[in-house]
Each structure stands twice: as structure tokens, then as C-alpha cells.
Amino acid sequence: MKEQSRLIRNQAERTHNREHSVPLYLTSSFIFDDAEQGRAIFADEMEGNIYSRYSNPNTTEFINKVCDLEGAEAGLAFSSGMAAIFASFAGLLRSGDHIIACRSVFGSTHQLLNQLFPRWGITYTYVDAGKPEEWESAIRSETKMIFLETPSNPGLELVDLEWLGELKKKYPHIIFNIDNCFATPYIQKPLQYGIDLVVHSATKYMDGQGRVLGGVIAGKASIIKELMFFIRHTGPAMSAFNAWLLSKSLETLTLRMDRHCGNALKLAEMLEEHPEIELVRYPHLPSHPQYALAKKQMKLGGGIVTFIVKGGFERAKRFLDALQMILFTSNLGDSRSIATHPASTTHSKLTEEERGLLGIQPSSIRISVGLEDIDDILEDVQQALENSK
Template sequence: MMKEQTRLIRSQAAKSACREHSVPLYLTSSFTFEDAQQGAAIFAGELEANVYSRFSNPNTSEFVRKVCELEGADEGVAFASGMAAVYASFASFLRAGDHVIACRSVFGSSIQLLARFLPRWSVNTTFVDALDPGGWETEIRPQTKMIFLETPSNPGLELVDLDWLGRLKDRYPHIILNVDNCFATPYLQKPLDYGIDIVSHSATKYMDGQGRVLGGVVVGKRELISEVKFFARHTGGAMSPFNAWILSKSLETLPIRMDRHCSNAHAVATMIENHRGVESVRYPFLASHPQHELAKRQMRLGGGVVTFVVKGGLAGAQRFLNSLKMISLTANLGDSRSIATHPASTTHCRLSAEEQQKIGINPGSIRISVGLEDIYDIINDISLALDNV
């Protein structure tokens, strides 16, 4: 059997009559039928074939197959963005009266979905502490339908023990375990191996890797993904064929890129930890991370994100960011270019100061998505900026 890296490169849509080596773009809204009987059979579910690019397309199908290969999933569905995928992972299963348990350290927009939008349809959420899983089970009710989390979390880099979570599922088999695996990527961590039911990704991040296109994907067990497919088909959050083509080609280099992201991030974290202008630093593969041993058990490497707190609070954070010469200031991550973000005033600005504090964000917090530039240049830019704090 071919190795993972080989499968990522060699798994692609069937060749057309033109015998192309690289998969073409299928920029078509619909697909024709050979005759009326074939069309009827496809719509009746007797034949599997492309009908309409809102449902499926050779480019999106190829992308989804590659993510399923990486995650070890049965099936998957591609979406126009990461948040469209997260929303579908909720809306496909939750009904009025259902209850969700979620880590309070999930991404800010995910919190808004859970705390502001789902209650409109009588779906309520209890937020729990990622670092205190012992309290999760006490929050389970008869109405609890789903547990949702990120590991590592954004931006606090808190981890949840996936093996423990899978064993919790053994006691509550009716609860759907839903993990956002965006930060780790399936190259570094495979939640389905631990008994997780569905996994979502913002493909905009490391799957693209160059900050070009938006995309999302949900993969998992066949019987659950059939519900997500039905939801996606009728709500229209489809990924464009062009974006799918970009993302599928990008996945061919995901392992190589992640190795470099991780080695660069580890070097940056080590430097930052010893800088006089920094109060604290979080990186899963630093020995100082409170869940370092857990990170080594369930992750191949530590990831490409480093989070730290500069001295001087908001003023110190602003001085640091304004002193950077090479690193980009933007709210994205997972790019080949290193990016610095101030979560308190950007990605998590809708949370109150108290809510931010609970997930490890304070006015001096900085998130660095460490890119693929030469490590000397990355460290030099960060170090000189820290000298100005």
C-alpha cells in the first residue's frame, strides 16, 4: 500500500479523454445526462454521478477524497469556508431542545454560533474548561447531543485528551463528538483514530497554505456524513471548483510544509521563552507547556502557531506589532508567510474581557503563525520587535 505522502500526490480525479497529467478545472454549474433514463436513475439514487456543482464536482470530490485519506474518514463534504463547515457540523444534527457541550476556548466565530445563533432555534450550549475535563461529564444531560472542541485551541493552544474523550463516548454512545482539527491538520493529529465521530477544518488555513482561497470540509463516519451531505445539498454552502482545485493541489505538499512550519515554530517558541520582553509563551512541544506530555502522545509535532504574552499589556503588544518589519499583520494563519495577530482586538474582539481571560487571552497576547521563511529572518524580526516592548 502506498504511503501517505504518495497517496496525496497520486490520488486524483480520473483522466478525461484529453489524457491530462494535472487534473483540469471543471468550471461547470451542471452535468449532462446520456439520456432521460440516466437522468432519472441518477436523481433516484440508482446511479452515482455528478448532477450539479452545488451537489458535487470532480474537483471538490478529489479534494474531499484526499482529506478523507489523511483523516482516515469514510466520507466528507466540502464547503465554501471553514465557518460554513463548522455551522453544517452543528445544523446537520441539532434540533430544538438539544444541548451541546463545547470548550469555551473554541474559535470566536464558533462561540458566536453556539451562544447567539443556535439558541434562536432552542439549542443551548454549556461551555466548559479545556483544562478541566473532569468537569465535563457532570454537564451531560439527557438532551446532550454533541460535544464540540478544538485541540489545540485558538489562540491559547490548550489541548484536550482525545483518548479520554473517546472513552467518554463509550459511556454515552448517543453523543456526537465533533472536533475542529484546523490547527493540527490531519498530518499532525487524527482525531478519528480516538473514536471521534466527525472532524471539521478551515481549509483556508494550512490546507491551502498560501493565503489564497477560502474553503472548509467536514469528514467522518459514513452514516453521519450522509446527514451533512443532505444539509449541504439543500442549503447551498458549496465550495467552488476553482477553490477545490487549488486546495487539492496544495494538499500534495501539506506534510512537507507542516514539517517546516513546526520546526520553525519550535525555534521561535524557544527564543521567545528566553526573551526579557515576554511574560509567558505557549507552544505544545515546549517542555514548559502544561500539557506537553499529552501533546507528544497525540500530535506528531507541535504545530505552526506560537502564542505569547508581551510585557506592558495592550501598549506593549501594539509596540511589538508596529515594530515588525517582515512579518505580516493580518488575522489569517497557516500561510507560507509568517503572520502576527492580536487576538483581543481582532479574532476574539466580540468576547468580553472576562471571556477572553478564561481562554487565555489578555491585552498583551500575541499569536504568531510561523511561516516558511528562513528561520534566521523570522527570529530576527521577532527579536528586534520584542526589544522595543
């Protein structure tokens, strides 16, 4: 079946109750048929559910759908996107290890790297996403992982996945780990280039309606097996209810992303022509400095548009306050359009210098473009720009 059909038809095995829609498995544990079955499942000689902190039919269905989308051998589900990112580091690294990361990582990921992991003797080096020559020169004998976002949040910088796959061949012992949240596996599939792991905040486009928290890791079975030990004993499990919702939401992922991306491109084109806008970034906009790369590795440009409004921080505040339909919140990937001010919210814990290196200015705005009629989105942005002068 084609990808869209598999998203709908790939579901947990039907029970004796003959249900049409997959039921919710709201149980903490599972019954063994006999003592031997219990022993065999605990010994990993037989597959089966033990405890919902380890696995649950709802989380398994969700994981299977994501793995099918990403082309992954195995996966794990988590209570949030940051739980997934943290586990992808902490479950694989130890004291003395070194991480290379693109400078333009999400604010909370930045805090993991420069605040938490140094406590445990894990070091890091930042490199610029758009400067491949910096990556290989940063590799040390103790480098265990390379981590990046592409496109990045909120600057929408890209890393060449084909080039990264070639780098992986030269350093097979290093784990290559990509946050694929902004693109979703519908738009790009990093594992096809030889990458080891992808992580997602399922809270975003996988849910798509701002309802639940969730995270997921997908990748090579050997690495997922190592991570399984970590999560079984630390407990960042996704709830069965959230997995049930997320699995149903994935059925419409490709349809929603088509609309998100179509609306986002039209908004970016309008902003680029507007006299009150200093700069616009959108991967499939020809003015994007990595436009050719975006067209090569991304099926569509994504649902995020980042721009700088003229007039500094105060103008940005007035613009946000003037929006009538578009919501002001720190989330993204919702059916409803959302505006965010990165400098004072998602990336506020970074220094001004660090934000500057990421292209985040006091007047930078990030809009997660929703599924509303594009005319209404454009009208709201235009009136906010006019009324915030």
C-alpha cells in the same frame, strides 16, 4: 503507498484528453446520457454528478484526499471553514438539543453558540479543555453533540483524545465533533480514537498560501449522509476552482507542516528565553502544562506560537507596529509568517471576562510561523521586541 505519495497520486480519473494535471471543471451542471441515467442518479441508485452545488469532480478529489488523510469514511466540502462548522451543527441539531463545547473555541464559533443557536432553541454548556472531569458532568439527557478544538485558538490548550474516545464509548448516541484545523490530519487524526466528525478551515494550512477560502467535514458515512441533505438545500458549496487549488496544495501539506513546526519550535524556544516575554505557549515546548499529552497525541507541535509580551496592550501594539517582515493580519497557516492580536481582532467580540477565561490578555500575541528562513523570523521578532520597549 505511503501518506505523502497518496497525497500526490490520489486524483480524479484521467479523461479521454489524457491530461497530466487534473483539469478544472468550471460547470454548473452535468449532462445525463439518457433519461434513465438522470432518474437513477437523482434517486441515489447510481453515483454521478448532477449540479456543482451538490458535487463536482474537483471537490470530490479534494474530499477524497482529506478523507484519506483523516481515515474518514466520507466527507463534504464547503465555501469556508465557518460554513463547515455551522453545517456540522445546524445540519444535525434541532430545537431542544444541547451542545457541550470547550470554552476555548474560535471567536466566530463562540458567536454561533451564544448568539445564533439560542434563537432556535439550541442550548450549550462550556467546559474547560484541560479539565476532563467537567465534561461528563455537563452531559444531559438532551445533549446531542460535544464540540471542541485541540489545540485551541489561540491558547493552544489540548484535550486528551484517548480519554475522549473512551467517553464516546459510554455515550454512543452523542456526536463527537472536533475542529482539527490547527493540527491538520498530518499531526493528529482524531477519528482514530472513535470521534465521529472532524472539521477544518481549509483556508489555513490545507491551502497554505493565503489564496482561497474553504472548509471540509470528514467522518462517519451515516452522519455525512445526513449532512448531505442539509447542504444540498442550503447551498454552502465549495467552488470547483477553490477545490482544485486546495487539492494541489494538499500534495505538499506534510512537507510544509514539517517546516512550519520546526520553525515554530525554534521561535518558541527563543521567546521563552527573552526577558521581555511574560509567557509562551507551544505544545511541544516542555514548559507547556500539557506537554506530555502533546507529545503523546501530536506528531509535531504545530505552526502556532502564542505569547504574552510584557508592558500591556500599548506594548503589544508597539510590538506589532515594529514588525518588518512578519505580516499583521487575522489569518493563519500561510507560507508567510503572520502576527495577530486576538483581543482586538479574532476574539474581540468576547467580553473581557470571557477572554480572560481563555487566557487571552491585552498583550497576548499569536504568531502563525511561516516557511521563511528561521533566522529571518527570529531577527524580526527580536528587533520588534527591542524597538517596542
